[in-house]
Amino acid sequence: xxxxxxxxxxxxxxxxxxxxxxxxxxxxxxxxxxxxxxxxxxxxxxxxxxxxxxxxxxxxxxxxxxxxxxxxxxxxxxxxxxxxxxxxxxxxxxxxxxxxxxxxxxxxxxxxxxxxxxxxxxxxxxxxxxxxxxxxxxxxxxxxxxxxxxxxxxxxxxxxxxxxxxxxxxxxxxxxxxxxxxxxxxxxxxxxxxxxxxxxxxxxxxxxxxxxxxxxxxxxxxxxxxxxxxxxxxxxxxxxxxxxxxxxxxxxxxxxxxxxxxxxxxxxxxxxxxxxxxxxxxxxxxxxxxxxxxxxxxxxxxxxxxxxxxxxxxxxxxxxxxxxxxxxxxxxxxxxxxxxxxxxxxxxxxxxxxxxxxxxxxxxxxxxxxxxxxxxxxxxxxxxxxxxxxxxxxxxxxxxxxxxxxxxxxxxxxxxxxxxxxxxxxxxxxxxxxxxxxxxxxxxxxxxxxxxxxxxxxxxxxxxxxxxxxxxxxxxxxxxxxxxxxxxxxxxxxxxxxxxxxxxxxxxxxxxxxxxxxxxxxxxxxxxxxxxxxxxxxxxxxxxxxxxxxxxxxxxxxxxxxxxxxxxxxxxxxxxxxxxxxxxxxxxxxxxxxxxxxxxxxxxxxx
Amino acid sequence: xxxxxxxxxxxxxxxxxxxxxxxxxxxxxxxxxxxxxxxxxxxxxxxxxxxxxxxxxxxxxxxxxxxxxxxxxxxxxxxxxxxxxxxxxxxxxxxxxxxxxxxxxxxxxxxxxxxxxxxxxxxxxxxxxxxxxxxxxxxxxxxxxxxxxxxxxxxxxxxxxxxxxxxxxxxxxxxxxxxxxxxxxxxxxxxxxxxxxxxxxxxxxxxxxxxxxxxxxxxxxxxxxxxxxxxxxxxxxxxxxxxxxxxxxxxxxxxxxxxxxxxxxxxx
Numbered sequence: 001x002x003x004x005x006x007x008x009x010x011x012x013x014x015x016x017x018x019x020x021x022x023x024x025x026x027x028x029x030x031x032x033x034x035x036x037x038x039x040x041x042x043x044x045x046x047x048x049x050x051x052x053x054x055x056x057x058x059x060x061x062x063x064x065x066x067x068x069x070x071x072x073x074x075x076x077x078x079x080x081x082x083x084x085x086x087x088x089x090x091x092x093x094x095x096x097x098x099x100x101x102x103x104x105x106x107x108x109x110x111x112x113x114x115x116x117x118x119x120x121x122x123x124x125x126x127x128x129x130x131x132x133x134x135x136x137x138x139x140x141x142x143x144x145x146x147x148x149x150x151x152x153x154x155x156x157x158x159x160x161x162x163x164x165x166x167x168x169x170x171x172x173x174x175x176x177x178x179x180x181x182x183x184x185x186x187x188x189x190x191x192x193x194x195x196x197x198x199x200x201x202x203x204x205x206x207x208x209x210x211x212x213x214x215x216x217x218x219x220x221x222x223x224x225x226x227x228x229x230x231x232x233x234x235x236x237x238x239x240x241x242x243x244x245x246x247x248x249x250x251x252x253x254x255x256x257x258x259x260x261x262x263x264x265x266x267x268x269x270x271x272x273x274x275x276x277x278x279x280x281x282x283x284x285x286x287x288x289x290x291x292x293x294x295x296x297x298x299x300x301x302x303x304x305x306x307x308x309x310x311x312x313x314x315x316x317x318x319x320x321x322x323x324x325x326x327x328x329x330x331x332x333x334x335x336x337x338x339x340x341x342x343x344x345x346x347x348x349x350x351x352x353x354x355x356x357x358x359x360x361x362x363x364x365x366x367x368x369x370x371x372x373x374x375x376x377x378x379x380x381x382x383x384x385x386x387x388x389x390x391x392x393x394x395x396x397x398x399x400x401x402x403x404x405x406x407x408x409x410x411x412x413x414x415x416x417x418x419x420x421x422x423x424x425x426x427x428x429x430x431x432x433x434x435x436x437x438x439x440x441x442x443x444x445x446x447x448x449x450x451x452x453x454x455x456x457x458x459x460x461x462x463x464x465x466x467x468x469x470x471x472x473x474x475x476x477x478x479x480x481x482x483x484x485x486x487x488x489x490x491x492x493x494x495x496x497x498x499x500x501x502x503x504x505x506x507x508x509x510x511x512x513x514x515x516x517x518x519x520x521x522x523x524x525x526x527x528x529x530x531x532x533x534x535x536x537x538x539x540x541x542x543x544x545x546x547x548x549x550x551x552x553x554x555x556x557x558x559x560x561x562x563x564x565x566x567x568x569x570x571x572x573x574x575x576x577x578x579x580x581x582x583x584x585x586x587x588x589x590x591x592x593x594x595x596x597x598x599x600x601x602x603x604x605x606x607x
Numbered sequence: 608x609x610x611x612x613x614x615x616x617x618x619x620x621x622x623x624x625x626x627x628x629x630x631x632x633x634x635x636x637x638x639x640x641x642x643x644x645x646x647x648x649x650x651x652x653x654x655x656x657x658x659x660x661x662x663x664x665x666x667x668x669x670x671x672x673x674x675x676x677x678x679x680x681x682x683x684x685x686x687x688x689x690x691x692x693x694x695x696x697x698x699x700x701x702x703x704x705x706x707x708x709x710x711x712x713x714x715x716x717x718x719x720x721x722x723x724x725x726x727x728x729x730x731x732x733x734x735x736x737x738x739x740x741x742x743x744x745x746x747x748x749x750x751x752x753x754x755x756x757x758x759x760x761x762x763x764x765x766x767x768x769x770x771x772x773x774x775x776x777x778x779x780x781x782x783x784x785x786x787x788x789x790x791x792x793x794x795x796x797x798x799x800x801x802x803x804x805x806x807x808x809x810x811x812x813x814x815x816x817x818x819x820x821x822x823x824x825x826x827x828x829x830x831x832x833x834x835x836x837x838x839x840x841x842x843x844x845x846x847x848x849x850x851x852x853x854x855x856x857x858x859x860x861x862x863x864x865x866x867x868x869x870x871x872x873x874x875x
Binding site: 180183185186188191192193196200204286287288 | 658661663681683686687689690691692693694695696697698706707709710711738740754758
């Protein structure tokens with residue numbers, strides 16, 4: 001979905017009656033009502049790219065296995081069935097996320113006491129690489145519901161929910177907290193309350209962020225769903241879905257089957273884009289706060305539509321960050337929530353019984369979960385641990401180091417690609433017109449779908465570590481790219497002009513203006529990229545399907561997978577590897593990212 | 608009859624540095640058919656005063672009465688017009704104007720004609736289905752005005768309503784507000800206008816309350832007896848403007864000398 005499809009609705013009432021306004025007013029209204037861009041060409045362009053994807057993929061990957069068209073067609077029915085299963089999981093997870101984010105975000109935004117707990121909790125939750133827990137969840141649930149299909153499916157739906165929900169919650173929370181003060185006062189002054197307040201003010205304020213974040217959530221969701229489904233092929237619990245379908249196809253070197261699966265997946269994603277997201281995006285435009293100045297001050301110079309550029313920038317900001325969309329603002333929000341606001345008269349709203357009841361029951365549930373977790377962990381470690389497993393547990397520190405190295409390496413390569421690419425796209429309008437739609441379509445396609453090919457077909461040509469790093473890159477690249485791009489685009493144009501006026505060019509411009517200017521966006525992109533990397537580990541480091549190639553490199557993901565394969569005896573290994581992973585992530589968060597955020601908040605802000 | 612009585616109003620905020628006093632001992636009355644302007648330097652609490660009167664906020668001490676009833680929650684007989692227009696971007700002009708009526712629980716059949724009436728009165732006919740982002744500043748403030756008038760308030764509260772507009776639009780809107788106030792068949796009965804523009808206050812109001820720097824106290828209540836329409840270029844107008852201006856700039860010294868209600872025409 002490109003911003004070029006956002007046509008401003010042209011609504012003017014009958015303009016026949018004479019209205020008492022100056023001529024300047026009338027001209028300005030005419031200017032505003034002009035639609036900004038034409039819908040069709042970019043939609044058509046996206047369609048072409050969607051169509052080109054499988055063709056290119058097929059040509060590249062199966063050039064030598066003489067697959068025929070009829071061969072591919074024969075697999076369409078089974079591919080469609082499997083894609084439908086995946087789609088149903090996505091739908092269930094999305095419905096859960098939507099309900100959760102509306103409730104949680106609204107609650108956190110309107111209850112000061114709750115906010116102090118709920119937002120830091122989310123902060124922690126969203127930095128936990130949830131995919132690491134997936135094997136554990138599947139194992140537990142499969143043991144609890146033997147033979148049934150419910151266990152792994154619940155686990156996968158819950159997993160997708162966690163990859164979708166956090167950024168949507170933050171979207172709701174932030175849009176409510178940044179509701180303009182004068183709108184709040186207007187609602188108060190006219191006595192708007194309850195359902196009417198929700199319908200006329202609170203819900204519309206969240207629509208914009210919800211729609212954009214839904215798009216991002218689905219993109220992330222596809223990625224992790226396919227990854228989860230691929231992972232389940234490691235043992236007998238294979239979830240029927242596109243991920244397992246592609247895995248089996250690739251391990252059997254069945255080019256026709258694989259291509260059929262890719263094509264169906266692309267069709268579904270393209271359908272969603274055209275039939276759901278674009279219309280929703282059009283509708284959501286209505287809920288934007290107008291950025292253009294009121295009144296007739298300032299001509300809009302031809303070719304430099306300031307409000308248009310800002311619009312594009314904001315749309316990229318919201319679109320480019322996938323999970324944890326508010327990474328940059330969460331520290332601000334938390335700081336703001338802590339500082340004392342002078343003069344805020346404590347509202348006369350008495351805390352109702354319902355408030356205390358719900359808060360109490362939530363606390364009770366959380367306590368019970370924590371206790372269950374502790375009991376489970378104790379149970380795992382007090383059970384006798386086999387010698388072989390013990391030996392593997394001893395490798396955990398080494399494994400953490402290896403995994404971290406791989407993620408860092410993948411990050412470095414992504415940065416080396418994303419930075420110049422983003423700069424090029426931002427600078428050249430031609431690259432922007434041609435390249436950006438391509439990148440957007442590619443980014444909306446789950447790269448994990450290609451993992452089976454990378455593992456089973458390309459492994460002979462890449463070292464195992466190389467393949468692992470390549471797969472990690474696919475999970476990190478777009479977070480980094482879109483954030484950097486939005487950072488470059490939201491550089492205040494007057495700062496750039498000032499730099500040029502003083503003759504700053506090339507490397508100096510890069511060092512003194514560009515890099516500091518995009519610093520916050522760079523941090524956001526890096527944090528989310530690392531998050532994506534951690535989450536890709538369990539498939540990037542270990543995969544073994546059927547009789548084809550298998551991948552196994554020393555790392556945390558690998559150990560988790562091995563432990564998973566050992567069944568009950570492997571629980572201790574899984575748990576240890578998992579704790580090590582979570583501990584590392586939190587440590588890096590606290591020691592590296594948070595201080596960098598603080599610097600971004602103080603030194604690199606634009607006000 | 609005094610529509611609004613403000614008695615010994617004090618307002619202070621708690622902050623890291625202790626208590627900050629915004630307003631001290633503010634007392635005045637608003638009768639019906641009053642057009643009252645409140646002027647003062649920035650930070651003197653004029654906007655806060657307006658919110659206290661409407662009931663959006665609570666004073667630290669002192670009382671506010673509307674028709675002899677204490678104001679302890681938002682008073683539905685007063686309506687506010689905002690400096691930044693405060694229109695909801697996702698509602699059309701009609702829906703924005705209907706906003707207060709919906710909140711009051713009016714049935715849909717009554718809301719329609721009422722909205723039409725005030726849309727026409729404020730010169731918005733033809734723009735009912737437009738969204739605020741398609742309107743210029745002057746039109747947006749008209750929507751704000753229509754929204755306030757639609758609930759037929761006894762008192763119209765205006766918080767620097769013209770300061771975000773260009774001078775020409777502001778001038779035509781001022782005239783419209785005057786006409787609406789003078790029309791006995793249209794609300795409001797009284798208007799309370801907060802502004803930092805002294806000429807605007809003298810042009811529109813019968814009485815100008817001059818506030819001092821923070822903590823805001825009433826320096827003087829200046830009566831404006833000039834006949835309307837008021838000529839900005841007349842000597843009497845200049846005198847009044849001068850008087851108010853010097854009151855504000857001398858601030859504390861005027862207080863020390865004792866605040867006296869002064870009529871128009873006095874010089875020096």
